[in-house]
Amino acid sequence: MNPVLYDLRGLKCPLPVIKTRKKLAAMASGTLIRVDTTDPLAVIDMPHFCNEDGHELVETEKTESGHRFLIRKR
Template sequence: MSDNHPERETRLDVTGLLCPLPVLKARKRLEAMASGSVLSVVATDPMSAIDMPHFCTEQGHVLLSQEQQGDTLHFRIRRK
């Protein structure tokens, strides 16, 4: 039997916040989410491009995607 349930995805907007706040807010939101859920993070701090992947690696979360659209960074993270 296959699992046909769509991913549960939550959006977190941390635009305008500077390091370390985007990662800290992502961590807090992920802690409140079920394992396997996906968090979509939108940030404007350029350091997030370095900090968010590092955070995921350190905490065991999966960084599903990372892309830049103009001045905005978009991350999709699957909670461990």
């Protein structure tokens, strides 16, 4: 199953987490989402958000302009 791509580049904290939480709420359990961010705090915020909400952070990747997160909805 291919992940849903979600481009949140250019948004500052806390918007990437807020928008990811809202997007995941509308998705089926087990769905993968790949989130692209440029917010430097996202590398701290996204893992914390996943841990808090029970989602699986499958992968974190440093990109040229920020970070990319692969998340599986619980």
